[in-house]
Amino acid sequence: MNARRRSSFGGGSPSRLQPDVDTGPLLAVHDLSVHFGALRAVDQVSFGVAKRSITSVIGPNGAGKSTLFNLISGSIRPDRGRVVFRDVDVTGWSSNRLLDIGLARSFQVTNLFFELPVFENLRLAAQRLEPTWRAMLPTPRSTRALRRAEELIVRFGLAHKATEAAGALSHGEQRRLEIAVALASKPELMLLDEPTQGMSHVDTAETAALIRSIADEVTVLLIEHDVRLVMDLSDHVIVMHQGAKLAEGDPASVRMDGKVQAAYFGEAVHA
Amino acid sequence: MADAGSVIEAVRRSEDSRRRSLSAFALAFVAFGVAFAAIAAARGEVFFLRLATEALIFGGLALSADILLGYAGMLSLGQALFFGLGAYVSALVLKNVLPSFWLAMLVTLLVTTLIGLIAAVIATRARGVYFALITFGLAQVVAKVVFNTPSLGASDGIIGVPVIAIDLGVGQVTAASPAAFFLFCLAFIMALYCLCAYLARTPGGRVLAAIRSNEDRVPFLGYPVTRARMLAFVLAADVAALSGALYPVLRGFVSPELLYFEVSGNAIITVIIGGMGTLIGPLYGSALIVVLKSVIGSYTAHHLIVIGSLFVLAVIFFPQGLIGAVRPSLERRFALRAAPLRR
Numbered sequence: 338m339n340a341r342r343r344s345s346f347g348g349g350s351p352s353r354l355q356p357d358v359d360t361g362p363l364l365a366v367h368d369l370s371v372h373f374g375a376l377r378a379v380d381q382v383s384f385g386v387a388k389r390s391i392t393s394v395i396g397p398n399g400a401g402k403s404t405l406f407n408l409i410s411g412s413i414r415p416d417r418g419r420v421v422f423r424d425v426d427v428t429g430w431s432s433n434r435l436l437d438i439g440l441a442r443s444f445q446v447t448n449l450f451f452e453l454p455v456f457e458n459l460r461l462a463a464q465r466l467e468p469t470w471r472a473m474l475p476t477p478r479s480t481r482a483l484r485r486a487e488e489l490i491v492r493f494g495l496a497h498k499a500t501e502a503a504g505a506l507s508h509g510e511q512r513r514l515e516i517a518v519a520l521a522s523k524p525e526l527m528l529l530d531e532p533t534q535g536m537s538h539v540d541t542a543e544t545a546a547l548i549r550s551i552a553d554e555v556t557v558l559l560i561e562h563d564v565r566l567v568m569d570l571s572d573h574v575i576v577m578h579q580g581a582k583l584a585e586g587d588p589a590s591v592r593m594d595g596k597v598q599a600a601y602f603g604e605a606v607h608a
Numbered sequence: 609m610a611d612a613g614s615v616i617e618a619v620r621r622s623e624d625s626r627r628r629s630l631s632a633f634a635l636a637f638v639a640f641g642v643a644f645a646a647i648a649a650a651r652g653e654v655f656f657l658r659l660a661t662e663a664l665i666f667g668g669l670a671l672s673a674d675i676l677l678g679y680a681g682m683l684s685l686g687q688a689l690f691f692g693l694g695a696y697v698s699a700l701v702l703k704n705v706l707p708s709f710w711l712a713m714l715v716t717l718l719v720t721t722l723i724g725l726i727a728a729v730i731a732t733r734a735r736g737v738y739f740a741l742i743t744f745g746l747a748q749v750v751a752k753v754v755f756n757t758p759s760l761g762a763s764d765g766i767i768g769v770p771v772i773a774i775d776l777g778v779g780q781v782t783a784a785s786p787a788a789f790f791l792f793c794l795a796f797i798m799a800l801y802c803l804c805a806y807l808a809r810t811p812g813g814r815v816l817a818a819i820r821s822n823e824d825r826v827p828f829l830g831y832p833v834t835r836a837r838m839l840a841f842v843l844a845a846d847v848a849a850l851s852g853a854l855y856p857v858l859r860g861f862v863s864p865e866l867l868y869f870e871v872s873g874n875a876i877i878t879v880i881i882g883g884m885g886t887l888i889g890p891l892y893g894s895a896l897i898v899v900l901k902s903v904i905g906s907y908t909a910h911h912l913i914v915i916g917s918l919f920v921l922a923v924i925f926f927p928q929g930l931i932g933a934v935r936p937s938l939e940r941r942f943a944l945r946a947a948p949l950r951r
Contacts, residue, residue: 410828436830448828450821456619461818464811465830472812477620479811487615496615500622522830 361424363388363526363556364440369408369418378404380580381418386526386573391552393559393567396577397600402560403445405577406528409558410442411435423525436465439525443518445534445560447511451504455495455514458503459486462521485521493517493547509540516547526556533563545570568592576600625942627809629935632942633888634801640895641794649787657786661858663898664793668800668851669871670878670890672844675804677876678885679813680840681820682732683740686747687848687875689727692867693720694849696754699766699856709774709857716853717846724845728838735823744869751867765863769856783857793854797891800847805887807843816840881922883929892930 362385369382379401386392394402407413409420411432419428422440450458463485464472471479490496493513498506503514512532519527532548533541545566548557561567567574568588575585576597584594591597641660648657669691676682694716701712731742754760761767773782774792781792807813815831826833856862865871874897875890882893900918904911926933 431832432827433830433832436828442828444825448822448825450818450825452821453817454619454622456615457814461811461814462829464814467811472815473807473810475806476809476811476814482811483616490615499615499619518829 362386363423364409364558365421366405366409367419367421369405369415369420371404371408371413371415371417377580379408379415382577382580382582383418384575384582384585386556386558388556389552390572391548391557391559391570392573392575393561393571394575394577395561395564395567396583399579400577401580402577403530404580406442406530406560410440410528436522436524439523440528441519441522441524441526442528443515443530443532445530447508447515449503449511449514449518452502454500455503455506456486456490456499458514458518459489459521462486462518463489465522485523489517489521509536509543512536512540512544513547516544516551520551520555524555526558527551529557529559531560531562533561533566541566625939628942629938630805630886630888630931632938633886633892633931633935634798634805637888637891638794638798642791645787645790645794648790654786657790658858659898659902660895661786661790661793661854663895664790664797664891665851665854665858666874666878666898667891667894668797668854669848670875670882670894671797671801671804671887672848672851673872673875674879674882674884674887674890675840675844675847677879678887679808679816679820680837681823682837682840683736683876684731684743684841684844685740685869685872685876686743686745687844688867688869688871689743689747689750690720690724690845690848691852691855691871691875692751692754692862692864693723694852695855695862695866696760696766697849698853699769699862702772702856703766703769707770707772709772712857713850713853716849720845720849721842724842724849725838727845728841732834732837732841744872747867747872748869751864754867755864761863763864765861765865766856767861769860769862771860772857774857789858793858796854797851800850801887801891804843804847808887812836812839877919879929881919881929883931883933883935886929886931886935889929889931896930 364386366385367383369379370377371379382405394405396402404413408415411430411434414429419426421427422435423438425438427435427438427440450461453461460482463482464479466481466485467479477483490499493516495510495514495517498510503511506514512534516529516532519529529548533544536544541563548559548570551557559567559571571588573585574588574591576583576591578600583600584591584597586594644660645657648660669687672690673684673687676684697716697719698712701715705711727746731739731746734742755763771782771784773780781788783789808816815826815836818826818829819833819836823833852866855866878893878897879890881896882891883889897915900915901911904914908914922929
């Protein structure tokens with residue numbers, strides 16, 4: 338695994354942890370479970386995400402993928418199990434604390450500040466790179482945040498829309514901005530929840546290239562419906578079915594797995 | 609495609625034209641105020657000067673309501689709580705401790721920050737309608753308590769607050785001089801406005817705009833939403849209280865009516881008529897409402913019917929308020945003027 342350590346950790350925020358040594362996986366999920374009423378939405382799921390990898394979670398609708406993301410990113414608390422990120426037990430941490438130690442996420446349903454300009458969406462997210470006391474100084478003093486927002490808006494091809502409201506962007510552009518916003522704070526790990534949801538084939542291909550390019554600087558954990566995209570992109574694939582982990586491994590071995598084929602690929606590939 | 613350097617430049621230009629149009633409104637407000645004071649003083653119009661001073665004071669209250677409603681998206685129906693608190697604390701200090709304006713302001717600030725924090729802990733846990741109802745309830749409770757507390761004058765309030773001279777270091781302003789005190793209040797309220805306008809442009813203030821736009825997303829950018837809402841609440845409480853603290857200096861008394869819902873409700877109406885989320889709009893709104901009340905009030909005793917109807921019409925035809933109706937053309941003008949210079 339190309340577990341290359343980053344030389345600088347970007348964040349000036351004092352609450353950020355120092356980068357840890359390469360001991361284990363960046364993210365480790367142990368025996369995670371949550372139920373909604375009688376439904377075991379996520380049932381004793383364990384896996385690890387290696388640094389600098391692209392790991393994907395796939396599975397049919399209702400398999401518990403999004404719930405798993407919500408458990409990891411602090412939106413809901415698990416009934417059981419632990420989430421360990423950078424060797425720190427972060428189970429039950431709030432979303433804003435998780436972001437502070439480098440865990441960011443994007444959303445399946447585009448979740449932006451639609452009334453605010455595109456650039457401001459990015460600048461807000463990048464402001465976490467600045468020390469907290471700068472929050473009360475004039476915005477232009479936060480040069481690191483401005484540079485980061487500028488860098489991302491150019492890289493994600495949205496520079497010509499910088500002063501337009503995010504709500505005025507096309508669907509594909511909004512999906513791109515969604516990823517850029519999650520990336521703005523220079524997280525260690527990004528959870529991308531169906532980044533290509535509702536996209537055309539062309540946009541999907543572009544997004545795949547984008548994800549591959551951001552994987553140089555950040556570890557990616559991905560939920561995706563597009564199986565071809567997943568197999569093409571991922572170092573490691575986790576298959577979920579009815580809340581439980583069905584299989585995991587590299588794309589080729591997962592594809593060959595009999596259980597997976599029965600439960601999932603049988604329908605999905607020909608769908 | 610635009611290159612990197614021009615992006616920040618374009619963003620700055622767009623933000624500048626917005627900021628400048630609001631600054632122009634603020635400068636015009638000061639200019640109107642000074643011109644009004646000069647004319648009214650020359651003609652010895654004590655009544656109108658005092659009325660205008662009251663408009664400024666209630667403008668400060670509306671400004672505080674706009675911080676919550678226009679920036680953080682929180683509808684407070686209890687800003688009168690802090691306005692009245694400031695008025696009572698200031699009256700008590702001036703009457704019973706020391707007739708010092710700045711001491712009264714300092715004590716008001718400290719007391720309000722403390723009580724504002726307590727109220728924030730209670731109120732900011734709730735959202736939307738529930739937040740509105742909690743602020744309404746808190747203000748009603750305090751109003752009733754004050755109304756029934758003999759040591760605070762109960763239903764009579766506190767009367768006989770001394771007429772004071774405000775020490776400005778280089779000289780004094782006496783509250784007995786209507787024109788001088790009006791100008792002092794203008795400077796005081798504009799200082800509060802400038803502070804709020806500054807904070808709204810800082811990264812911290814922009815987090816409030818983000819909360820208003822999409823509260824659920826904000827924690828995933830790393831900002832604790834509840835803390836930001838609490839800070840906005842306390843800031844608004846302080847602005848309301850410092851405005852209220854001017855009231856006994858002007859009128860020489862305070863009464864429990866200052867804590868009533870009518871005062872909180874009027875503040876919201878003022879914000880909407882003036883232009884929500886503009887900060888300067890509420891000051892114009894307050895001036896407009898006071899003018900309407902006194903002009904229409906001189907023809908009919910039922911001026912509230914007219915003002916109520918005007919409010920309905922204003923919301924239908926000018927949902928962005930007075931400032932919102934005029935600003936777009938002004939912004940375009942600034943943008944046009946700025947562009948050729950930078951090309």
